[in-house]
Amino acid sequence: MLTCQTIDPLPDLQQLLLLKVKRIELFVIPQIEIDECGFRACMCLTTNQGYGWSEQFISEAQKPASWNSWSATLPHYIGVGSLSETMQDETNSNAKHSPIHQLFTNAVQHIHCIPNETTPHRRTFTRDNNYNNALMDRSVFYLSLF
Secondary structure, three states: OOOOOOOOOOOOHHHHHHOOOOEEEEEEEOOOOOOOEEEEEEEEEOOEEEEEEEEEEEEEEHHOOOOOHHHHOHHHHHHHHHHHHHHHHOOHHHHHOOHHHHHHHHHHHHOOOOOOOOOOOOOOOOOOOHHHHHHHOOEEEEEOOO
């Protein structure tokens, strides 16, 4: 069995139980690196405990036939009374291994991580409308759920 240790501690279970997702925004933009073809998926969560952010690279070979299908599980997280129950439901499914689930999980962990000198920005992340507008202008796919 292969195990790994994360640098950041996992969120406290009590905090996770109280987390309620109010909004999910997903931006998919083309990768602009000359050497890389693919996409950058960016997710912003708005919750009762603050904002979460995550990004994931999706290669051209991993590009789904439909971004709508790829993100179809996200509405299940909106307005959840107990986020841990929803995530527990996915524990027994293949959904937990999907890129969209990993993107969501990373955004949740971003909310709960403790800032330190290497990641002082994590707790202070705020919605920046100028940044969101720039992402929106470049997006090939945008989803906003609330």
